[in-house]
Amino acid sequence: MDAKPLRRDAVESRARIISAARVxxxxxxxxxxxxxxxxxxxxxxxTLSRHFDRAQLVQAVIEQRLQEHVNTADDALALAPxxxxxxxxxxxxxxGLVDRSLIRTFTLPLPDSPIAGRLRRQLRQRxxxxxxxxxxxxxxxxxxxxxxxxxxxLAVQSSMENTTRGAAWQRTLAILLAGLSDTAADHELPSPxxxxxxxxxxxxxxxxxxxxxxxxx
Numbered sequence: 593m594d595a596k597p598l599r600r601d602a603v604e605s606r607a608r609i610i611s612a613a614r615v616x617x618x619x620x621x622x623x624x625x626x627x628x629x630x631x632x633x634x635x636x637x638x639t640l641s642r643h644f645d646r647a648q649l650v651q652a653v654i655e656q657r658l659q660e661h662v663n664t665a666d667d668a669l670a671l672a673p674x675x676x677x678x679x680x681x682x683x684x685x686x687x688g689l690v691d692r693s694l695i696r697t698f699t700l701p702l703p704d705s706p707i708a709g710r711l712r713r714q715l716r717q718r719x720x721x722x723x724x725x726x727x728x729x730x731x732x733x734x735x736x737x738x739x740x741x742x743x744x745x746l747a748v749q750s751s752m753e754n755t756t757r758g759a760a761w762q763r764t765l766a767i768l769l770a771g772l773s774d775t776a777a778d779h780e781l782p783s784p785x786x787x788x789x790x791x792x793x794x795x796x797x798x799x800x801x802x803x804x805x806x807x808x809x
Contacts, residue, residue, distance in 0.1 A: 602643075605633075605635060605639065605643065606643050606644075608633045608634065608635070609629065609630075609633045609635065609640055609643060609644065609649070610649070610652050610653060610656065611633070612629050612630075612632035612633035612634075613629045613632075613633075613649050613650075613652075613653050614653050614656070614657070615632060616628055616629050616632050617629075617650070617653055617691075617692075617693045618690060618691040618692060618693060618694075619692065620692065621692045621693050622646075622650050622653075622693045622696055622700075626640055626641075626646060626649070629649070647704075650700070651702050651704070651705050651708065654696070654697050654700065654702065654705075654708055655705060655707045655708050655711065657697045658697060658708055658711035658712060658715060659711055661697065661698075661711075661715055662711055662714050662715050662718065664680070664683060664684075665680060665715060665718035665719060665722065666718065668680035668683070668718075668722055669718060669721055669722060669725070672729075673725040673726065673728060673729040674726070674729040674730070674731050676722050676725050676726065677722040677723055677725060677726035677731070677732055678726070678731065678769060680719075680722050680741075681741055681744055681745075681765075681769065682765065684741065684744075684745055685744070685745055685748040685749075685761070685765050688745055688748060688749045688752065689752060689761075694745070694749070695742065695745060695746060695749065698712070698715075698742055699742070716738050719738040719741060720738065723736050723737070723738070727774070730774050731773060731774055732772060732773065732774060733772060733773060733774050736772055740772065744765070744768045744769075744772075747764060747768060748761050748764050748765050748768070749761075751763075751764040
């Protein structure tokens with residue numbers, strides 16, 4: 593039997609909760625108490641709980657963000673080949689300035705979401721195209737893989753969180769991009785990390801941050 597369609601007010605309430613969660617998760621991470629999301633959405637915790645548990649809400653937010661990242665990669669692919677991958681990485685790191693949960697968009701396991709799985713596959717395909725375009729244009733070294741782009745993001749986010757001057761993360765990014773450039777290809781790169789390794793790094797506790805496990809409540 594098909595699920596009964598939601599009433600209009602229920603649809604609007606769900607949309608408001610997801611919109612609030614996007615803002616709160618970006619500012620505080622996915623582990624923020626759901627009471628803060630409810631307050632930002634202008635609903636009670638009981639109302640939020642009728643629509644989502646924590647895992648469902650995180651999944652809904654990540655699905656939306658993944659679609660946006662696919663669109664962003666498409667925009668980058670429309671640029672000149674020698675600019676595309678660098679513009680994409682710079683944009684990714686700039687987004688990391690305002691989204692503390694960004695890396696988990698790419699790494700958090702979501703086995704119950706075929707939507708997230710499909711979007712992650714689409715995003716990886718586009719990242720591979722960006723990398724190949726940069727390599728063909730002579731601005732990116734051989735051996736670079738999509739996981740390297742996430743390593744750059746992790747390093748830049750660490751610089752953002754542990755320094756007070758905006759120029760510090762930009763310097764970190766410039767150094768990392770120089771290391772990925774074709775002119776730095778004299779030495780072979782070590783083996784790339786697995787996505788599971790990056791998920792572990794992204795989920796580890798950091799000073800001043802809440803524990804990172806995403807529970808149902």
